Amino acid sequence: MSPRAQDVADTAATGAAELYDELAYVFDGTLEGLFSAVFVSYERHEDPADVLPEGGLQARLGQHLSRIDADPERAGRVRAGFRAACGAKALAYAERAALSDEPGAPAAVFRYIRHGMALNASRGCARCRRRRSCPGASNPQGRPGRAHCPKVRGAMASDLAHPVIGAVHRLARSVFVEREHLLQFIRFEQLEDGLWLARCSPKANAVPLVMDHFAGRLNDQPFVIYDEAHRLAGVYDGRSWVLAPVDGLAEDALPGRTAEEAVMQQAWRRFYRAVAVESRYNPELRQRLMPQRFWRHLTEMQEDLPALATR
Structure with missing residues (x-):
């Protein structure tokens, strides 16, 4: 060479x-x-x-x-x-x-x-x-x-x-x-077995940061906060909470919503619309203060509430 x-x-x-x-x-x-x-x-x-x-x-x-x-x-x-x-x-x-x-x-x-x-x-x-x-x-x-x-x-x-x-x-x-957004925009719904369920899709893995807050607020009521974006569930049994990876929540595998939950969702939706001042409607401000990624999980933002199962 x-x-x-x-x-x-x-x-x-x-x-x-x-x-x-x-x-x-x-x-x-x-x-x-x-x-x-x-x-x-x-x-x-x-x-x-x-x-x-x-x-x-x-x-x-x-x-x-x-x-x-x-x-x-x-x-x-x-x-x-x-x-x-x-x-x-x-x-x-x-x-x-x-x-x-x-x-x-x-x-x-x-x-x-x-x-x-x-x-x-x-x-x-x-x-x-x-x-x-x-x-x-x-x-x-x-x-x-x-x-x-x-x-x-x-x-x-x-x-x-x-x-x-x-x-x-x-x-x-x-x-x-993002943690503050979860504290403001998480909505729980009561299921027939006594469990409270909330869904969210945050842009950060912030569910662990809000579990202590909601455990203190709900006291001895068991609840689940399911993060759809990160496929993570915060599970509270009334005494302590854990984080568990979850691939998804099947609607047919969950208990139906209680009758009281149906009444409360409808009442909250009517209240939200009643207190709105039409002349001061500002969609840009609302979208800035209430990020749109949370809207599909907010009861007051749903046009048609889902049918409530009675089992």
């Missing part, structure tokens, strides 16, 4: 190696799986270019995929370590942002946790004014104390100009807004 041909072959081989040299983690889409991926990245001394949920996997050309299994013990260690390093508020931002449906949310939370741990590891306590009273100050051997640094905690909670921190705060805010 001529020297020129050899150079071309070496260049092609190098390009091929670089083409398939990008690492991406794939996890099961749960919060435990994402935190387990953080643990594995430290354990293997790896820095993946992307972190992808299994359900919405869209790998780019040249990515080498590494499957990460969810491990509750590892996830718990990451959660505890990040909270100790950056504070409970930063952990809340990370957990809330991880519930977002945006494609880059897992990778953003992954970078956020790594960034916070790096800030805590590189903190300088020698010239800090709070060194004598701070429980997180480094000891003479250079090892940090057991508490998180107030400077790191403040940066992770308020440094929105940083691209890593700002991205997670934006995702967390969007999930919080």
